[in-house]
Amino acid sequence: MNFDISDEQKVVSDLARQIFEGHASVERVKYIEREGDGFDRDLWSELAKANLLGLCIPEDDGGSGFGLVELGLILEEQGRRVAPVPVWATLALGALPIAEFGTAAQRAQWLPGVCAGDVVLSAALNERGADDALRPLTTATRTANGWHLKGFKPTVPAAQFAQRVLVTARQDDGRIGVFLLDPTQAGVVVEPVRATNHQPHAHLVIDTVVSAEDRLGGPEGDGEEQIHFILERALVGLCALQLGVCGAAIEQTAAYTSGRLQFSKPLSTFQAVGHQAADAFILTEPMRVTMLQAAWRLMHGLPSRQEVLIAKYWASEGGQKVVHLCQHLHGGMGSDIDYPIHRYFLWGVQIESTLGAGSAQLARIGELIAREGR
Amino acid sequence: MDIGDSVEEAAFRAEARAWLEQHAPHRDPTKRHKQSSTDTEQDVHAQACRDWQRVLYDGGWAGLTWPKRFGGRGGTPWQAAIFGEEQSKFDVATGAFAVAHGMVAPTLMMHGTDEQRGYLDAMLRGDEVWCQLFSEPEAGSDLANIGTRAVLDGGEWIINGQKVWTSGAQHSEFAILLARTDPDAPKHAGITYFILDMNSPGIEVRPLRQITGVAHFNEVFLTDVRIPVANVVGEVNAGWKIAHTTLSNERALIGGGNTAWSIQELIEMARHYGRTNDPVVRQGIAKAHSRAAVLQYMGYRLRTSISRGEMPGVVASTMKLFYARHWAQTTGLALTIQGANGALWGDSALDDGLWQQTFLGQYAVRLGGGTDEIQGNVIGERALGLPREPAADRDLPWRETRGSTR
Ligand SMILES: Cc1cc2nc3c(=O)[nH]c(=O)nc-3n(C[C@H](O)[C@H](O)[C@H](O)COP(=O)(O)OP(=O)(O)OC[C@H]3O[C@@H](n4cnc5c(N)ncnc54)[C@H](O)[C@@H]3O)c2cc1C
Numbered sequence: 001m002n003f004d005i006s007d008e009q010k011v012v013s014d015l016a017r018q019i020f021e022g023h024a025s026v027e028r029v030k031y032i033e034r035e036g037d038g039f040d041r042d043l044w045s046e047l048a049k050a051n052l053l054g055l056c057i058p059e060d061d062g063g064s065g066f067g068l069v070e071l072g073l074i075l076e077e078q079g080r081r082v083a084p085v086p087v088w089a090t091l092a093l094g095a096l097p098i099a100e101f102g103t104a105a106q107r108a109q110w111l112p113g114v115c116a117g118d119v120v121l122s123a124a125l126n127e128r129g130a131d132d133a134l135r136p137l138t139t140a141t142r143t144a145n146g147w148h149l150k151g152f153k154p155t156v157p158a159a160q161f162a163q164r165v166l167v168t169a170r171q172d173d174g175r176i177g178v179f180l181l182d183p184t185q186a187g188v189v190v191e192p193v194r195a196t197n198h199q200p201h202a203h204l205v206i207d208t209v210v211s212a213e214d215r216l217g218g219p220e221g222d223g224e225e226q227i228h229f230i231l232e233r234a235l236v237g238l239c240a241l242q243l244g245v246c247g248a249a250i251e252q253t254a255a256y257t258s259g260r261l262q263f264s265k266p267l268s269t270f271q272a273v274g275h276q277a278a279d280a281f282i283l284t285e286p287m288r289v290t291m292l293q294a295a296w297r298l299m300h301g302l303p304s305r306q307e308v309l310i311a312k313y314w315a316s317e318g319g320q321k322v323v324h325l326c327q328h329l330h331g332g333m334g335s336d337i338d339y340p341i342h343r344y345f346l347w348g349v350q351i352e353s354t355l356g357a358g359s360a361q362l363a364r365i366g367e368l369i370a371r372e373g374r
Numbered sequence: 375m376d377i378g379d380s381v382e383e384a385a386f387r388a389e390a391r392a393w394l395e396q397h398a399p400h401r402d403p404t405k406r407h408k409q410s411s412t413d414t415e416q417d418v419h420a421q422a423c424r425d426w427q428r429v430l431y432d433g434g435w436a437g438l439t440w441p442k443r444f445g446g447r448g449g450t451p452w453q454a455a456i457f458g459e460e461q462s463k464f465d466v467a468t469g470a471f472a473v474a475h476g477m478v479a480p481t482l483m484m485h486g487t488d489e490q491r492g493y494l495d496a497m498l499r500g501d502e503v504w505c506q507l508f509s510e511p512e513a514g515s516d517l518a519n520i521g522t523r524a525v526l527d528g529g530e531w532i533i534n535g536q537k538v539w540t541s542g543a544q545h546s547e548f549a550i551l552l553a554r555t556d557p558d559a560p561k562h563a564g565i566t567y568f569i570l571d572m573n574s575p576g577i578e579v580r581p582l583r584q585i586t587g588v589a590h591f592n593e594v595f596l597t598d599v600r601i602p603v604a605n606v607v608g609e610v611n612a613g614w615k616i617a618h619t620t621l622s623n624e625r626a627l628i629g630g631g632n633t634a635w636s637i638q639e640l641i642e643m644a645r646h647y648g649r650t651n652d653p654v655v656r657q658g659i660a661k662a663h664s665r666a667a668v669l670q671y672m673g674y675r676l677r678t679s680i681s682r683g684e685m686p687g688v689v690a691s692t693m694k695l696f697y698a699r700h701w702a703q704t705t706g707l708a709l710t711i712q713g714a715n716g717a718l719w720g721d722s723a724l725d726d727g728l729w730q731q732t733f734l735g736q737y738a739v740r741l742g743g744g745t746d747e748i749q750g751n752v753i754g755e756r757a758l759g760l761p762r763e764p765a766a767d768r769d770l771p772w773r774e775t776r777g778s779t780r
């Protein structure tokens with residue numbers, strides 16, 4: 001047993017850190033937030049150039065064939081800089097499922113483009129009024145040469161930039177399907193919405209026909225299995241992002257409270273301050289180990305349902321506590337958006353509630369334990 | 375002890391209610407106010423506060439607990455509480471006067487000259503809004519470390535320095551200001567408390583945008599600003615004691631203030647999202663309800679002690695700390711109830727993102743008026759009699775402590 005990342009993985013992590021530190025400075029992030037559309041395309045092409053977008057895509061599809069642990073390391077580094085690029089949506093929600101389940105044509109059409117940085121992907125997992133992504137309310141009705149999709153998908157990440165969105169739907173034959181939808185096609189309304197962390201999201205109003213070739217995995221593809229697969233990657237990806245957000249927020253808080261003097265001494269020498277920072281640190285370590293455990297098991301094809309939920313519980317519950325502590329220890333500075341720490345707070349609370357907050361994960365873990373035992 | 379309405383109190387409530395019915399529009403209890411986020415909306419809000427304050431004044435309801443000789447109604451803290459409860463059912467606001475009525479007025483009544491008490495009437499009439507120029511970049515929790523300088527020049531003080539996090543400075547006619555008048559005295563002994571006319575030359579107000587999306591606090595730069603000697607409150611160099619009066623009233627104001635929401639609104643929201651059967655939501659709302667009850671009862675105790683003429687002390691610190699936690703926990707619950715929609719923002723979210731704004735606004739409550747930790751220190755020292763944390767800089771001349779201060 002070796003519960004640490006390998007030397008090779010360390011290289012990935014270092015490379016990712018170098019790119020994000022070099023291209024997502026505080027000034028740059030601020031600039032994109034103020035002037036841009038929330039998508040830093042320069043950073044995106046740097047990631048592609050460094051081959052980080054293709055890192056976890058199979059070699060046959062133009063990538064380097066690494067796995068989910070490596071993707072987690074990249075996302076952690078992104079979280080550390082709260083960098084405005086759709087890595088999570090494109091890779092965890094789009095590319096990994098296409099690589100796993102896609103037909104040869106689907107893989108050839110989308111994956112090389114992802115590696116090159118030309119393609120943004122996403123998935124529409126939420127539905128209003130349905131907490132359970134496995135029971136979509138969106139419908140898919142068979143037509144002569146395709147599927148008529150109809151439904152409403154709220155808060156789809158990066159939908160306004162995506163070439164394809166993986167849309168989950170209940171078919172008229174009772175099965176579940178996942179469909180590769182072009183959000184720019186007629187019959188799809190993309191309604192950009194504002195999110196707490198100011199990252200691009202959009203609601204999709206769908207009433208359109210996609211061709212039969214756009215069903216993920218072809219006619220035999222098992223939609224339920226696919227949704228499980230996507231959800232697990234999505235959750236672990238969020239955990240990795242949150243780990244980066246929290247890790248960097250704590251470091252910045254440690255530096256800030258050590259540099260700021262009140263009562264003629266550093267804030268950090270008040271034990272009420274030091275202990276809160278230590279609490280934040282103690283909450284971050286469980287986030288790291290549970291995320292690595294879940295990512296590693298998934299990567300090796302081991303049953304991971306509980307591990308994934310446990311990781312997201314810590315990312316939600318621990319993560320929100322950490323960003324609150326860091327925000328609070330910055331005093332008035334935390335409330336001033338000219339100063340960077342507030343972004344960590346906003347990302348932290350956004351990730352907390354995405355795909356279920358802590359209490360929702362606990363409920364799911366409880367159900368699993370009651371059903372399966374442990 | 376008696377904590378229901380007495381016969382007189384019930385009569386007072388009926389009278390207040392009848393008057394409000396005639397003079398104020400009703401508030402839809404299920405709909406919350408959109409918070410003013412743009413500059414124009416904030417101007418409109420400030421003006422609405424002024425207008426309503428004028429109506430209160432003309433109707434004889436302004437300054438409910440103020441003594442009659444200061445233009446008030448001479449009522450009891452209980453009557454103020456009752457009036458506040460009734461008023462909250464109507465679509466009116468008084469927020470712009472929080473500093474003036476809640477902090478400046480009690481300070482001037484206790485320490486001001488007769489001439490300075492002349493300011494009370496204009497703030498009661500709704501003509502003059504006040505702000506608090508206390509915090510500085512290097513003086514937050516360590517407020518006594520302020521470095522803004524005041525130097526006497528004939529009949530005037532000349533002020534130079536910078537203040538920060540000043541709420542509402544852009545709408546204010548007047549400010550209370552702390553400045554250093556004796557840098558060679560220990561830090562608490564060289565501070566003077568001033569009244570400042572915000573229209574004086576040399577004042578520059580620069581808005582800072584807050585995490586809530588609202589630009590309601592500011593940096594204020596003071597360059598050769600002149601203040602007449604008559605505007606010193608209390609004695610020169612004895613401003614710290616006067617600031618104490620203001621700060622303890624600020625705690626009572628925050629801790630005893632009403633929350634911006636009602637438990638009923640949480641219940642309505644849980645219904646809206648079909649989550650009233652979720653045990654996490656049910657227990658969360660029940661806990662919030664029980665905390666609100668605690669705050670209400672503590673408020674009664676606070677008012678009882680004020681009505682005996684006591685300064686709001688440990689009770690106010692306790693309430694402020696409890697209230698800050700209540701605010702944080704309850705607005706967090708509100709976002710939990712919203713589920714995935716909780717992560718939306720602004721006009722994409724329920725009620726134009728008001729709950730998100732209130733959630734982020736918890737830091738104003740947890741930091742303003744002395745942070746959670748400072749309240750904790752106060753409670754440790756005053757309620758439990760724990761020794762004060764040793765501080766090396768306390769008795770040194772302020773000037774000598776400067777080198778080590780960033
Ligand atoms: C079962 C037992 C066996 C012991 N055996 C021995 C022994 O063999 N030899 C020996 O010399 N002593 C022994 N002790 C005593 C023990 O070392 C002291 O009680 C302990 O170090 C606390 O120090 P104190 O008594 O000075 O209390 P204080 O230092 O006054 O502590 C009182 C409280 O304040 C907290 N506290 C104190 N300082 C800090 C700080 N800087 N930061 C945060 N919290 C703080 C403490 O945790 C404690 O809760 C023993 C104690 C116990 C309970």
Ligand SMILES: Cc1cc2nc3c(=O)[nH]c(=O)nc-3n(C[C@H](O)[C@H](O)[C@H](O)COP(=O)(O)OP(=O)(O)OC[C@H]3O[C@@H](n4cnc5c(N)ncnc54)[C@H](O)[C@@H]3O)c2cc1C
Nearest residue numbers: 270272328329331332508509514515539540541738745747
């Ligand atoms: C929304 C908002 C509105 C405000 N409006 C006004 C206003 O109108 N006028 C005005 O004058 N000020 C205003 N303030 C300023 C407010 O009073 C200060 O933010 C507060 O006193 C804390 O100071 P600071 O921000 O410098 O934080 P710091 O003092 O630097 O504190 C940073 C952190 O360290 C902790 N800490 C500091 N000292 C200790 C200690 N001794 N022991 C343990 N922990 C400690 C604090 O609790 C905090 O968590 C406002 C602040 C906010 C956020």
